[in-house]
Amino acid sequence: MTALALLHFRRADCEWLVLIETEKSIYELQTIRDEINSELTPDIDLEALERKIKQRLPDAEFLDFRYVS
Secondary structure (H helix, E strand, O other), rough: OEEEEEEEEEOOOOEEEEEEEEEHHHHHHHHHHHHHHHOOOOOHHHHHHHHHHHHOOOOOOOEEEEEEE
């Protein structure tokens, strides 16, 4: 079953919200989000974050990316 998921990624000085459509479970998404958050470095940009997400969620359809702070 396909569902919408809003993922929150953060590093010390900024945050992003990513809206995706995926068949992954909530547990899988939380694990992936936590792994990516632990890898974020001060020099990461939106394109690099998007690549990291797409590597781990190749089946996901990306609906929106928002820079929050």
